[in-house]
Amino acid sequence: MALAPPRRAHYETAHSAGLVKQETGSSQQETARSFSFPMPPRPSADKSVAPQTAAQIATAIEDFVAQYGEAAILEDGKVLFDLRSAKYTLSTEHDRCTLHLWSEERNMVRRILSATPRNGSLRLSTQRFGQAQPKLLELVSSRERRTPTTREAARTRYLKTLERVLQREFPDWKPDAFRTAMDLERSFGPAYARGSLIRGNQAWAVIGVNEQETATTIDGILTLGILWLHHCREQAGGRRLYQGLKLILPRGTATLTLSRLAWLNEAAAQWRLYELDQNTEELTPRDAADQGNLRTRLVHHPDEKAASERFADAIEQVMQLVPAGEEQRVEQRLRSTAELAFLLHGMEFARARIGLAPNSFARTLEITAGVDETPLTSATCREIAARIAELFRRRRAFGSATDFARRGQRPSRRIGAASATAAHSRLQLRAERPAEEGNPAQDPLYRAAPERWLESVLRRDLAPLTRSLAPQPRVASLPRAEAFANDPDPDTRGNRADRPESVPPFAEAGNPHEPRVIPHLDPNHVYTQVPAIAGASDRGLLDLLGVTADGRLAVIELKADDDLQLALQGLDYWIRVRHHHLQTADATTGLGEFQRHGYFRGVELSPLPPRLYLVAPTLYIHPATETILRYLSPHVEWNLLALDERWRQEIRVIWRKQSGRS
Structure with missing residues (x-):
């Protein structure tokens, strides 16, 4: 009916x-x-x-x-x-x-x-x-539940309060041109009050946010503050010297911003943070060095080999539902010691659960499929298999005009070894409506969950992200007839980021007789959606955590959309990974905290801080991202990698920027 x-x-x-x-x-x-x-x-x-x-x-x-x-x-x-x-x-x-x-x-x-x-x-x-x-x-109608009139009235009142407080707290300085007007060209929204404190030819950029804004808006103030300081300096044109940035946050909301502030470049600007009680108009300075204990915890990484044995029957049953020849595309992700999810490019389509039978210690196995978690039985098996086949047909990397060289991939049934990340998404599929054959890229199942798909591609092949990021030493006394001096690294041919001029002179490459150390990411130790790296108010999962060939931890933040917060969100995870990495090693085993919890087994981790990789399709990197990265501390070693838009077919780095280089 x-x-x-x-x-x-x-x-x-x-x-x-x-x-x-x-x-x-x-x-x-x-x-x-x-x-x-x-x-x-x-x-x-x-x-x-x-x-x-x-x-x-x-x-x-x-x-x-x-x-x-x-x-x-x-x-x-x-x-x-x-x-x-x-x-x-x-x-x-x-x-x-x-x-x-x-x-x-x-x-x-x-x-x-x-x-x-x-x-x-x-x-x-x-x-x-x-x-x-x-x-x-x-x-x-909106997460901002206030009506536009109420919201604007609150922001107008806050603007007047802020000017009054600044005038009282800094009597030698004059508040100048404070406003909340929207400026989309420079990414400034009306939620932030911004202006300057002026004294002669000296100045401070100031930005504040009122207590009625959302937590995400409040936590995003540092990104907008950096852009505001940069804009003020450009507009001043040398007529005024902007010493730095003053941030005004509501009382009790500065924890996340303080942790970020400690990793900004003190040589580029001075950074000051205050908390404002709007009821009493009391302004309290906060010291970036006084952050208290970092709120983060590390959970134990499950034993994937033991889980493979525990879920062997479930894996066999689910694989029988998958179309022939497509088994290699199935991703297996442990949700807990008793739950295993099966995904296709980050999209969950089935789940297995191990439980205990009532009034006994006998184990039970339940396999469900779809958003309604329909149990897999002899009655539903055929229908489930048909709809899984439809999902696999529509959610695939379609060929493009460019014929990328494809690397062969051997099917892997080991938990965690397939090509994707954990994803809390089980998209629904109705089989009776055919997919759009004219343009498969417009299919909703093709376009859904792009960041999860990007993670799955990178789990399969991390090498393109770090090819030639370190110089390759060249021995001048032993030229090879078959190679030219300005040849790019053979491992990166076809990557437009590898230009001849990017290879440093021989003198900069170091002693050619020393072992070559290239910080390539190790594909055997990549962890997705690490639930331990928590503390930020908006997210609690790190996209990818890996290690490079020289033992340095690698924090990899992925974005498939235009996100202004990419740089500082990646910094949040870098801070927390660094915190765990620097914990005192076990006196008996000599293992650090990550290895004690089951991560990076058999890897000798470097004591140096992690590297930060920010990865996004080239058209989805916000124009302001590079500006923000320039204000990070030189102690944060970052890499900004722009991917070809056809990353579903193959990962190719179009261009990249690194800390310490123009």
């Missing part, structure tokens, strides 16, 4: 910045297919509202999201998902409205019992699978 109203074939919508394009007066939505399976309906537990059909609930949710391009999901007043970046799917099979949400931070599946409009929002009565008690979620 058709539940959908006219012009709505289904409600499975992959919603993200890349999948939904908002236009004036209309919205264009691309549709993903439901990878869900029949489940018996449950009686509604919500008695407070009139019964709604699944189609009516889904219609209400989709209409709300289509109307408000900045919609967000709240629970108890806290933002769980910002739908500008998070993704969601809706399923109405068997008159059950199922909502699946996932983002960088979390993953959630709920049955929606009702959707009730209230004060410009949509109240969702939800039920978690396996629980009878309903719980309320709120779908709001």
Whole structure:
């Protein structure tokens, strides 16, 4: 029986910045297919509202999201998902409205019992699978719940308060040209108050944020502050000397910014941070050296060999569902010691769980597939296999006009050895609707979760990221007839970043008789989504953690979209990795903290700090990223790597920048 109203074939919508394009007066939505399976309906537990059909609930949710391009999901007043970046799917099979949400931070599946409009929002009565008690979620028009009038009024009041406080605290300096006006050309938004303190030809750049802004906005102040200081210096044109930057944060919110501040270049500028109590107008200076204990922990890395043996039966059953010849594309990621996920280019399609039988110690094995976690049985096996085949057909790296040289990959069934990262995303797929054959790149399943796909490609082959990042010594007294002096490194031919002039003179290369040490990343020791590196308010997972051939740890931050916070977000993880790396080695074993927790077994780690790699497609590196990187401390060794836009086919570094070089 058709539940959908006219012009709505289904409600499975992959919603993200890349999948939904908002236009004036209309919205264009691309549709993903439901990878869900029949489940018996449950009686509604919500008695407070009139019964709604699944189609009516889904219609209400989709209409709300289509109307408000900045919609967000709240629970108890806290933002769980910002739908500008998070993704969601809706399923109405068997008159059950199922909502699946996932983002960088979390993953959630709920049955929606009702959707009730209230004060410009949509109240969702939800039920978690396996629980009878309903719980309320709120779908709001914006994560910024204040109306524009209220928001602007708060910012205007803060601007006046800030000028008054600065005048009192720094009587010898004059506040000048403070404003909150938006300047998109220079990436300045209205949430930040910015201006200068002037005394003769001396000046300080000042930026502040009020306590009513979101935590993400407050934590992003240092990035905007660096850009503001840089802009002030450019505009001054030598007429004024800007000594540095003063940051004004709300009371109790400076922890993350303090940790970043300690790793900025003191030679480039002076950095001052203050906390402002807006009620008392008390301004308190904070010292970057006084950060207290870094809030981060390291969890033990699971034994993948033991897990492979434990999940051997599950692996065999899932592999039988995968199309013939496609086994090498399956990624196996341990969620815990009792759960193993199976993914395709970062997208989860099945999961195995080991449990205990009731009233006994006998082990049980359950394999589920799809967002509804349909159990794999003899009755569902054929349908699940058909839909997995459809997923594998559509989510693949299609060929491009450029014929890249492909390296052969041997299939690997070892847990953690396949080509991807952990991803909390199980996109839904409905098999009855054919994919767009005309342009496969427009398929929602092809475009979904690009950062997860990028991680999977890099896990398979990290070598392109670090080819020729160190000079190759050349022996002048032993020329080879078959090679020319200005030949690029043969390992990097075809990479436009390798120009002859990038090879330093022989004198700079060092003693040619010393062993050649190239900081290539070791493909045998790469860890994805390390859950230990926590502390930042917006994210708690490091994209990739590896080690180079000379034993240096490598923090690899990936982005597949235009993110202004790329540089400092990568710095956050670098700080935490460095913190764990510098912990005192065990007196008995001599192992550092990472190796005591099961990471980098058999590797002799260098005592030097980690290297930081920032990786993104070339068109998605924000223009301001290089400016921000120039203000980092010289103790932070960073590499900015721009990838060819066809990275799904093969990773190629188009250009790169390194710390200490122009």
